[in-house]
Amino acid sequence: MYLTHLSLTNFRIFSRLGEDIPRGTLILVGDNAQGKTTLLEAIYLLATMTSIQAGTLGELINFSAARDALAISRIKATYTRGNQEHHLEVRVIQDTSSNGNSHVRKEVLLDGQKRKLNSVVGHFNAVLFLPHMLQIITGSPRPRRQYMDLALAQVVPQYSSTLSDYNKAIRQRNALLKQLKERGGDPGQLAYWDEKITQTGANIIHARIQALRELENQAATIHHDLTRGKEILRLRYQPAYEPLPTPSGQYSLPLKDPVDRSGISLEDIQSGFREKLLELREEEINRGVTTIGPHRDEMRFLGNGIDLGTYGSRGQIRTTLLALKMAEVEWMKEKTGHWPVLLLDEILAELDETRRRDLLDRLAQTEQAIFTTTDLDLFTPEFAQASAQWRIEGGRLNE
Ligand SMILES: Nc1ncnc2c1ncn2[C@@H]1O[C@H](COP(=O)(O)OP(=O)(O)O)[C@@H](O)[C@H]1O
């Protein structure tokens, strides 16, 4: 899959951009704060319908455009998937009323038709690699869940809408738990939300079990190559609701032993999850929150049996992230039949000479990769010569 055209209107620093995008490799060169990462953010938004950078939607609208009563930020792309050409457009629309209140919403059009956001996720696929993604390995569980979700949403049909239904149900259930805690009432009211979250939640857990096993296989093979066979990488999914029976007297399964949940059916996950919620009902009312379920899932990375998030050296962590991202690319290709577009933000600076070559070699087989850099010298002369280059300055393309 590859982009053939991209146009941005009032998207952050880009007031206006409209360019054909070359197939193969494109390098965005420029100083800091010129808009390189923003371009990747825009493209990734087309794949996931979420911004990996923005705290709020309104941030995406160009500062000066946002002063108008009606401000529209627009990303429009043409891409080729298989032999088909598609058009995708995302609009972020801000209405400001005379009393100064503003309302921001998103709209999306696929091939000219207005569509629900969730239904469009995964039509255009991309894998994004930002330096701060080292957090996936070393940070709190949140970036790990986000990593899983952004990858799965692009590949597993319905994942995106199921996840958003689940999150909505969790918010409602938590509000009810809090109300029961503070004001009392009939705990039976929880049954409706229990049903909702076990239905949606079981689908998410089931999809994560499957996907993480597949990703682990891909990542372990790549990691084996990257470390020249010195380190064995394992990826451990730790669902907050554990569908496997835990040995008596233990709260969780030991991290080191391989765990196989692949044989558990969706129905079993759902009924087990429902039962567990009933068991925890009193405790959850006392605490006023839902304590188990996919919103609290965790995933750990082990190198030769050691937890890399806690004990990994900087080098080990970088190599693991590289393996994970390359695994994501290969996994997407395998699942969808198409190469995702690769978006690589200043990552060469993070890698040593050997890793750099490993990465560039592997990328050679994909259809399109877009790099950003402040320093063109990080690329080998052959690679730089074989790539298209754009100079980005102040939100403009300077050819
Ligand atoms: N909504 C916005 N309107 C205008 N400029 C913005 C907006 N959001 C961010 N910027 C500006 O865009 C620049 C950041 O661009 P970025 O893509 O991160 O640069 P680079 O990756 O080239 O270092 C910053 O100068 C920032 O202030």
Ligand SMILES: [Mg+2]
């Ligand atoms: Mg940047």
